[in-house]
Amino acid sequence: MFSARNLLCASLCLSTPNVFALGAGDIAFTALNTDEDGWAIVALTDLGAHSTLYFSDSSWNGSAFTSAEGFHTWDTGAGIIAAGTVVRFSQIDQIGHSVSVGTLTSTGNRALSSTAETLYAYQGAGASLPATFLAAVSSESASAGAAAIAAAGLQGGINALILPASTDYSEYAGIRNGTANFASYRPLINNAANWSGFIDGDHAAAQPDLAAFTISPVPEPSDGWMMVAGLTLIAARWKR
Numbered sequence: 001m002f003s004a005r006n007l008l009c010a011s012l013c014l015s016t017p018n019v020f021a022l023g024a025g026d027i028a029f030t031a032l033n034t035d036e037d038g039w040a041i042v043a044l045t046d047l048g049a050h051s052t053l054y055f056s057d058s059s060w061n062g063s064a065f066t067s068a069e070g071f072h073t074w075d076t077g078a079g080i081i082a083a084g085t086v087v088r089f090s091q092i093d094q095i096g097h098s099v100s101v102g103t104l105t106s107t108g109n110r111a112l113s114s115t116a117e118t119l120y121a122y123q124g125a126g127a128s129l130p131a132t133f134l135a136a137v138s139s140e141s142a143s144a145g146a147a148a149i150a151a152a153g154l155q156g157g158i159n160a161l162i163l164p165a166s167t168d169y170s171e172y173a174g175i176r177n178g179t180a181n182f183a184s185y186r187p188l189i190n191n192a193a194n195w196s197g198f199i200d201g202d203h204a205a206a207q208p209d210l211a212a213f214t215i216s217p218v219p220e221p222s223d224g225w226m227m228v229a230g231l232t233l234i235a236a237r238w239k240r
Contacts (some may be wrong), residue, residue, distance in 0.1 A: 022134055025159035027053070027121055028189040029137040030086055031171035031208035032163065032197075034114040037093040040086055040171070040208045041121065041135070042189065044182040047081040053134070054127045055089070057112055057119045062151040070110035071127035077102035083182045084213040100210070114168050116140040118148040136160040139167040161190045163197065169206050170197025177214040185213055 022045065031040035039055075047053075055072040058065040072092060081087070081101060088100045093110040107127070112119070118138040124131040133152040137160070138145030145162040154160035163170050174194035179185055188194055 021132070022047075022051075022053075022123055023132065024134055024154060025183070025186050027134050028159070028186060029119070029121070029135055029161060030189060031088075031169075032112075032117075032119065032137050032139065032167065033169045033203060033206055033208070034112040034117060034139065035168050035202055035204040036091060036206065037110065037112045038088065038090045039119060039137070040088045040210065042086045042185070042213055043081050043083050044185060044213075045083050047076050049076065049078055049080055051076045052123070054122050054124060054130065055119060056122075056127065057117055058108075059118075060120060060130075060148070060151050065128055068108055070106060070108045070112075072104060072106045072110070073127050074099060075103045084215070086208075086210045086212060088208060088210055114139075115166050116144065118145060120152055122152075134159075137163065139163045139165060141165045157187060157190050159186060159190065161192060161195075163192055163195065164199055166199050168198050168200060169203035170195050171206075171208045173209075176211055178216050180218055181215055182213065184215075 026045045027041045027043055029039055030042050033039065053074045053076065055074065056065065056070060058069040058071070059067040070092065085101070089104065090098050092104070092106055097104060097106060097110070116139060118136060118140055120130070120133055121135045122130040122133045133154055136149045136152055136154050138148055140148060142162060142165070146156060149156060149160040149162070156162045172189050172194060173196040174188045
């Protein structure tokens with residue numbers, strides 16, 4: 001027979017939406033195209049099925065959005081998105097805007113500015129109610145970009161990126177394999193020196209690299225190797 005506590009827990013489980021909590025740096029931007037009005041991200045941890053992430057280029061002052069620009073709601077889809085997967089968001093200012101995995105809905109002025117822009121990724125109670133900022137990319141001036149990401153509790157080079165001012169198109173051009181874990185990619189991806197891009201021209205047709213990021217974990221010592229090492233140590237002690 002269920003106790004009152006068990007019934008309460010069951011009720012809460014049935015009424016609570018699927019929430020897969022993430023932290024700062026669990027995703028990172030890998031491309032920004034203000035000509036096409038799109039971007040790409042990489043998951044640096046697994047993203048649970050039907051997780052909800054939000055994106056906005058509205059101005060954030062540390063406690064609220066202070067401009068009514070684009071707000072985008074991304075449902076990650078029915079399956080787990082494995083760490084290392086790159087996801088592209090395309091033509092987000094068009095009726096036919098799309099995302100390569102899951103579904104995207106958008107409101108507000110969805111066009112990205114090629115002169116000065118900061119785009120945030122976050123989770124929260126709604127598109128205008130962020131609780132945890134996950135990543136950001138800025139094409140404002142160095143000082144304005146630093147202030148914009150700091151207001152969200154993020155830091156350039158760690159979980160946010162500051163590109164040259166007025167970037168039209170840029171993408172991460174660094175390594176995508178060989179690190180011991182996915183967290184090791186964070187400082188690489190968020191370092192503008194590892195990006196390649198343009199501050200003029202029309203790059204609306206540019207295609208970002210969607211190759212997955214992979215890791216090469218350090219292998220654990222085998223049982224046989226451990227036995228040999230142990231016998232070697234014992235032999236060394238007997239020789240003393």
